[in-house]
């Protein structure tokens with residue numbers, strides 16, 4: 001059972017990534033079910049997921065920066081499998097899965113769902129996919145997310161895209177999105193922007209230092225932005 005342990009504001013003043021992430025979710029996690037050992041991840045009885053040597057792209061950026069829009073174009077042009085972490089969580093909520101109400105509240109408040117939950121959902125989707133090229137959109141949101149992915153999946157991303165967009169533009173896009181999302185309102189957007197700045201920017205910084213970051217100016221039309229994305233994948237796809 002998840003239990004509310006803190007409010008958002010004290011979270012913002014602490015600097016420890018692990019407790020930050022847990023507190024950002026607003027819930028205590030059932031740590032007992034969390035193993036840090038790399039699982040065998042056997043897909044068909046013979047090949048582990050890791051042995052498939054998948055090409056993994058993390059797609060990061062603030063709320064409304066255009067991650068989903070650009071992922072769609074990458075899928076159409078380069079045939080990747082698109083996994084939106086937020087979408088996977090929304091699907092869990094819609095299917096009334098265990099903890100759906102905690103997930104819904106977390107999303108309404110712009111906080112972060114525990115890593116274990118999100119990584120398991122991503123893992124299931126990757127393992128059951130026929131594709132070997134993945135766009136993981138909106139994940140990792142925190143340093144703890146990043147570490148949990150590396151430990152559970154046993155892999156790092158090949159490339160990390162970062163859609164860099166001014167806050168004013170992101171707010172405008174989110175408020176005009178009109179897709180009925182519970183977090184597309186000004187109060188939640190303000191919280192999501194804060195969470196992005198405090199928890200997600202350190203992840204972006206980490207990948208920048210590892211030489212994996214492709215920073216893209218996300219201002220312009222959707223097509224203009226895609227023309228900056230295209231060369232990143234053309235190099236490996238021959239298109």
Ligand SMILES: Nc1ncnc2c1ncn2[C@@H]1O[C@H](COP(=O)(O)OP(=O)(O)OP(=O)(O)O)[C@@H](O)[C@H]1O
Pocket residue numbers: 061062063064065066067068069070086138173174176177178218219220221222225
């Ligand atoms: N370059 C652009 N110019 C104007 N509007 C855009 C652009 N790219 C996307 N949009 C629109 O902005 C909204 C947000 O885009 P999108 O859903 O792709 O963002 P996102 O980064 O996935 O956001 P979130 O993190 O909230 O899921 C959508 O309504 C989309 O149609």
Ligand SMILES: O=c1ccn([C@@H]2O[C@H](COP(=O)(O)O)[C@@H](O)[C@H]2O)c(=O)[nH]1
Pocket residue numbers: 063084085086087089106107108110111112113114118137138139140141145183192
């Ligand atoms: O790894 C993740 C991804 C998302 N969330 C929660 O979902 C919402 C919406 O995510 P989008 O990527 O914008 O669709 C996000 O604000 C978080 O509350 C998450 O917890 N962990």
Ligand SMILES: [Mg+2]
Pocket residue numbers: 067068084086138
């Ligand atoms: Mg999105």
